[in-house]
Amino acid sequence: MDKKYFLKKDNDFKKVYKKRKTFGNRNYTLYIRRNGLDHSRMGFSINKKVGKAVVRNKIKRRLRVLYGEVFSNLPIGYDLVVVVKNNVPDMTFGEMKSSFNHLMRVSKMIKRDKRS
Numbered sequence: 746m747d748k749k750y751f752l753k754k755d756n757d758f759k760k761v762y763k764k765r766k767t768f769g770n771r772n773y774t775l776y777i778r779r780n781g782l783d784h785s786r787m788g789f790s791i792n793k794k795v796g797k798a799v800v801r802n803k804i805k806r807r808l809r810v811l812y813g814e815v816f817s818n819l820p821i822g823y824d825l826v827v828v829v830k831n832n833v834p835d836m837t838f839g840e841m842k843s844s845f846n847h848l849m850r851v852s853k854m855i856k857r858d859k860r861s
Contacts, residue, residue, distance in 0.1 A: 752788025768852040774828040
């Protein structure tokens with residue numbers, strides 16, 4: 746995916762945290778804010794308490810894959826920040842995917858999949 750679909754700058758994250766809607770489940774917290782652009786962007790925030798850099802980077806790689814899977818179903822013009830909670834490093838990829846998709850459905854960012 747192109748870099749323009751991700752939040753990278755600290756200022757972008759602060760804007761989302763300041764003016765946001767919040768949704769969460771056991772594994773993630775999602776912050777959503779309109780961005781006024783013609784595309785949506787997502788950023789990931791993983792606290793150092795979650796694990797060492799290798800673990801945090803593995804989680805970010807997996808979340809980027811999950812974001813790529815739901816990207817085409819997202820509405821246009823939103824910034825999303827996913828904050829990872831401490832229990833995620835112990836999860837399998839399948840569990841991460843299930844929890845991530847649940848969070849997207851709860852936040853109404855994607856519609857319920859007919860298969861689930």
